[in-house]
Amino acid sequence: MIASYFGLDQVILCLLEKDDLDLNSRDDTYKRSAMFWAAGNGFDLTVELLVGGIGGRWKDKKLPFRAGAQVDCVDRHGQTPLLYAVWNRHLAVIKLLLKAGARTDLMDDSGATPLSYAKWRRYDDVLDLFSGKGITADSKDDIKKALISAVQKGSEAVVKQLLETEESNPNFTVGNGWTPLSYAIEGRNVTIVQLLLDKGVEVNYKYTVSVKGK
DSSP, X not given: OHHHHTTOHHHXXXXXXXXXXXTTOOOTTTOOOHHHHHHHTTOHHHHHHHTTOOSGGGTTOOOOOOOOOOSSOOOTTSOOHHHHHHHTTOHHHHHHHHHXXXXXXXXXXXXXXXXXXXXXXXXXXXXXXXXXXXXXXXXXXXXXXXHHXXXXXXXHHHHXXXXXXXXXXXXXXXXXXXXXXXXXXXXXXXXXXXXXXXXXXXXXXXXXXXXXXX
C-alpha cells in the first residue's frame, strides 16, 4: 500500500512477481486498498498496474497471471477509488477506472455518487468522460441531503467537497429546524464547525433540542 500511495511503480512491479500478493488487502484505519491510494493521488501508471494492465506501457514485463484489483471496493465511508479520483480531478485515472468497469452510480454513506460530485463541482472534463452513463440533473435538495448526512456522520472530507460546490449553501434548515451547523455542534466536530464558519454560515438560527426523559 505504501508503494501505491507514493506511486512507486518499480516497487509494485517487484511485488507483483509474488504469487501470494493480495491486491485487495485493506488497511485497518480507513479500510482502503492500494487502489484507493493510487487513484486518490493521481498515479495512473500505478492504477494501470493494479487493474491488470500488463500491456501497453508494461508489455515488456512478464508477471504471474492474476485478476486485477477490485475497482468498486468501498472504504469505511462507502467511497470508491473512482470517487477519490473525481474529487481530485485525476482524468487519466478516471479513464482507466471507467475502462476497467468502475461504476459511477455507487453511493457513499452520504448518499452521493462519483457522478454527483462531478456535477456539483462543475467538472465538465470529468463529465465528458462519464458521457452516456446516465447523467441526469441533480436537485439542490440532493446536495442538502448529502451535506446533512456527511455532517451527522462526521465525514470531514465529504463536507469539505460539498461546501466547495457552486450549488452548496449551508444556510438552510431541515424539518426539525436544525441546520448543518446545528448537527456539527451536536456532534462536537470542531473541524466541521470551522469548515461551516469559513463558508460564512449563519450562526443565529433558533432551533429546539429534545431532552431525553422529558
